[in-house]
Amino acid sequence: MSNNDKNELELRRLRAVDRAIADLRRGLSVIVTGEKEASIVLATEMAFDPELKTLAERSGAEPVLALTAHRANVLHIQPTGDDAIRLVIEEWMDAPLMRALADATHDLDQPFRGPFTRIKEGLPPTIPAAIKIAKLGRLLPSVVAASIELDQVEAISRKHDLSVVSLEDILAYEDSAALQLRAVASAKVPLQAAENTTFHAFRPKDGGIEHMAIVVGDPNRREPLLARLHSECFTGDLIGSLKCDCGEQLRGALKAISEEGGGVLLYLAQEGRGIGLINKLRAYNLQQQGFDTIDANERLGFDADERVFRPAAEMLKLLGFQKIRLMTNNPEKVEGLERHGIAITERVSHKFPSNTHNELYLATKKKRSGHYL
Numbered sequence: 001m002s003n004n005d006k007n008e009l010e011l012r013r014l015r016a017v018d019r020a021i022a023d024l025r026r027g028l029s030v031i032v033t034g035e036k037e038a039s040i041v042l043a044t045e046m047a048f049d050p051e052l053k054t055l056a057e058r059s060g061a062e063p064v065l066a067l068t069a070h071r072a073n074v075l076h077i078q079p080t081g082d083d084a085i086r087l088v089i090e091e092w093m094d095a096p097l098m099r100a101l102a103d104a105t106h107d108l109d110q111p112f113r114g115p116f117t118r119i120k121e122g123l124p125p126t127i128p129a130a131i132k133i134a135k136l137g138r139l140l141p142s143v144v145a146a147s148i149e150l151d152q153v154e155a156i157s158r159k160h161d162l163s164v165v166s167l168e169d170i171l172a173y174e175d176s177a178a179l180q181l182r183a184v185a186s187a188k189v190p191l192q193a194a195e196n197t198t199f200h201a202f203r204p205k206d207g208g209i210e211h212m213a214i215v216v217g218d219p220n221r222r223e224p225l226l227a228r229l230h231s232e233c234f235t236g237d238l239i240g241s242l243k244c245d246c247g248e249q250l251r252g253a254l255k256a257i258s259e260e261g262g263g264v265l266l267y268l269a270q271e272g273r274g275i276g277l278i279n280k281l282r283a284y285n286l287q288q289q290g291f292d293t294i295d296a297n298e299r300l301g302f303d304a305d306e307r308v309f310r311p312a313a314e315m316l317k318l319l320g321f322q323k324i325r326l327m328t329n330n331p332e333k334v335e336g337l338e339r340h341g342i343a344i345t346e347r348v349s350h351k352f353p354s355n356t357h358n359e360l361y362l363a364t365k366k367k368r369s370g371h372y373l
């Protein structure tokens, strides 16, 4: 395959996933195709009676409710060893109950649970892949899915105008999006912390998720550069939430970089450790009910941290920064960048004093996520 063809294929794949994400977020169903089977899927949090009825009619099959193993564990559903668990949708499981099964913030107002019937064998790979699209769309990680035969895909998608996305497209998505990042705009923006600062906006070629690099000064590309990877935090960075340390880390990093005479801060669109702002608020709701930051994520069905650091590594490479001194307390950021070709010559500690509202959050990161705090 020529480089041009490869590029075309990659863009086609990114587009297919981005379309599926947009449709799921609108409460539409999409078709996920595998090697041997296909599924029509709907995000559980968008599942209401009409959507469920349509899903059953279009597929001609009995839909199932799919949850992640983390969420199933909270619901006391026995594990199957797979990342996703399928439940038979019983007569008594109406749409509000299904949505509540996906959304842990309702666990206390929906005490009746089960008995559920798990489907133990033969998990089609299109099911975890569909959950992955829901996650990429920052929706709760659960789908209602109905199987169809591969040879029905074309007719059903054409008749009902449904997006079709393949398992391979979904598996390749995060790496492809990172590799397709391009600097699309840059401008000088003087900051309170550093007047000689340039913003560089990065966007994948298909128009997907955008990230920002903030370069302070005119760094020498031969020397290891002081760098910070900052995951977006609307509540902490912008509004001054005391629940986390993000705002202080953001402003502290810019100050330290400025004092050093130059460096880079990557502002990454990975709100809520990659689960999105709405899901982070759901996690905060659970923290209000007594769960820590990790358990809250897992009760919602997510991993404790859903971020990938390849986009950050690719942005650094595009900017010509191959060696950095990384300001972080998170060992996974160091590993994540090194895995993708960035040399970390030093880890620079990046701590700030706690307050009464973020004490437990910081202690949890130290105790349960192995952060150097």
Ligand SMILES: Nc1nc2c(ncn2[C@@H]2O[C@H](COP(=O)(O)OP(=O)(O)OP(=O)(O)O)[C@@H](O)[C@H]2O)c(=O)[nH]1
Pocket (backbone or CB within 6 Å): 229, 230, 231, 232, 233, 234, 243, 244, 246, 249, 270, 271, 272, 273, 274, 275, 280, 283, 284, 293, 297, 327, 328, 329, 330, 333, 350, 365, 371
């Ligand atoms: N899901 C979830 N995300 C949170 C919570 N508190 C803060 N965040 C998010 O966590 C991210 C902050 O991560 P970082 O500042 O990169 O922190 P870190 O992973 O601890 O690494 P370092 O600060 O580099 O040590 C932001 O996207 C926040 O929105 C929480 O309780 N739950």
Ligand SMILES: [Zn+2]
Pocket (backbone or CB within 6 Å): 233, 235, 236, 237, 244, 245, 246, 247
């Ligand atoms: Zn924060």
